Amino acid sequence: MVELRLYLAQRISAAIMAPLVLVHLGVMIYAIQGGLSADEILARTRGSLLWGGFYGLFVIAVAVHASIGLRNILSEWLQLRGLLLGGLCWFIGLALLAAGLRAVAAVVGG
Amino acid sequence: MQDLDHIQVKVWRGDASGGGFAEFDVPQQPAQTVLDVVTWIQRHADSSLSYRFACRVGMCGSCAMMVNGIPRWTCRTHVNKVMRDKRLTIEPLRNLPVIKDLACDMSEFFDKWKRAEGQFSGKDSRQQPVAAISPVEPARRAANAAIECINCAICYAACDVVKWNPDYLGPAALNRAWSLQNDSRDRRHDERLQAVSGDGGCLSCHSQQGCASYCPNELNPTGSIAGLKKMAASAFMKKKYRERHG
Numbered sequence: 288m289v290e291l292r293l294y295l296a297q298r299i300s301a302a303i304m305a306p307l308v309l310v311h312l313g314v315m316i317y318a319i320q321g322g323l324s325a326d327e328i329l330a331r332t333r334g335s336l337l338w339g340g341f342y343g344l345f346v347i348a349v350a351v352h353a354s355i356g357l358r359n360i361l362s363e364w365l366q367l368r369g370l371l372l373g374g375l376c377w378f379i380g381l382a383l384l385a386a387g388l389r390a391v392a393a394v395v396g397g
Numbered sequence: 398m399q400d401l402d403h404i405q406v407k408v409w410r411g412d413a414s415g416g417g418f419a420e421f422d423v424p425q426q427p428a429q430t431v432l433d434v435v436t437w438i439q440r441h442a443d444s445s446l447s448y449r450f451a452c453r454v455g456m457c458g459s460c461a462m463m464v465n466g467i468p469r470w471t472c473r474t475h476v477n478k479v480m481r482d483k484r485l486t487i488e489p490l491r492n493l494p495v496i497k498d499l500a501c502d503m504s505e506f507f508d509k510w511k512r513a514e515g516q517f518s519g520k521d522s523r524q525q526p527v528a529a530i531s532p533v534e535p536a537r538r539a540a541n542a543a544i545e546c547i548n549c550a551i552c553y554a555a556c557d558v559v560k561w562n563p564d565y566l567g568p569a570a571l572n573r574a575w576s577l578q579n580d581s582r583d584r585r586h587d588e589r590l591q592a593v594s595g596d597g598g599c600l601s602c603h604s605q606q607g608c609a610s611y612c613p614n615e616l617n618p619t620g621s622i623a624g625l626k627k628m629a630a631s632a633f634m635k636k637k638y639r640e641r642h643g
Contacts, residue, residue: 288595288633289596290594290595290596290598290600290601291594291600291629291630291633294600294626294630295630295633298630359601362562363558363561363562364561
């Protein structure tokens with residue numbers, strides 16, 4: 288059942304990420320057309336619930352998706368199993384989540 | 398200079414403890430198959446060479462070997478189509494333990510077939526009439542598309558996931574399971590789905606399609622495995638829904 292849960296979590300997180308990546312790239316390309324400074328970006332993102340929610344969701348999906356993907360690679364290439372594999376997967380997921388949410392907080396908060 | 402009518406053949410010789418390549422000069426014949434080449438070597442150059450074959454017509458699935466690095470059924474592979482610069486390299490199938498020379502131990506391959514519940518378990522007894530199966534029903538079409546497997550283990554040798562994860566059931570066993578999951582006469586659908594969706598089951602497949610690329614019968618085990626993944630995910634969601642909503 289663990290395998291099935293992880294499989295579903297990875298597919299669902301991929302389905303969430305796909306449109307978010309497209310919007311992220313689209314906005315990036317559109318926004319820099321006339322030149323855009325860091326201050327101008329922050330002026331638009333600070334206090335914005337929309338961008339906070341958008342990138343917050345993105346970060347959660349990335350943390351889930353990447354940690355499960357790396358779990359598969361570690362298991363297949365380094366033959367890791369059991370607690371070590373599970374522990375590393377959790378560590379990678381939580382580290383990505385923490386780093387990502389910190390970045391979101393810096394862009395949206397303050 | 399190499400005689401134009403001869404093929405330079407490198408054949409892997411050895412056993413489970415190791416080995417290396419031996420070289421042979423084999424006369425080229427019209428319509429010659431790789432199995433013909435191996436047989437010529439055993440009959441005329443080295444009678445101690447071990448290999449496995451039975452039907453010689455692509456039915457039994459026993460003569461598969463690696464030919465120039467690619468898994469192939471040697472009885473139906475023409476030398477003309479696969480040799481490079483009049484050279485052939487023939488090795489035992491990848492991902493299986495070697496018994497001797499070109500003969501592999503197929504035990505784990507068939508054990509996995511059993512672990513994937515590859516046996517048919519009929520709902521009806523022999524006293525009951527033969528079940529009427531519509532050949533156009535979607536499930537039957539899916540079963541038929543996967544059923545012509547001859548268990549040659551070429552897909553198993555082509556699969557990188559088998560190489561990385563020794564517990565992975567492999568394309569042939571999962572393809573067989575998919576065929577039975579679509580057989581309305583079988584009564585062990587739930588048990589089989591459980592058997593193929595755990596650790597080392599269908600969810601481990603990366604859809605690289607090595608199996609489908611090299612299957613000599615042009616089956617699509619990747620497609621079968623994708624069907625099993627969908628079936629397992631859907632059964633899981635339905636079960637969760639029932640638990641919550643009664």
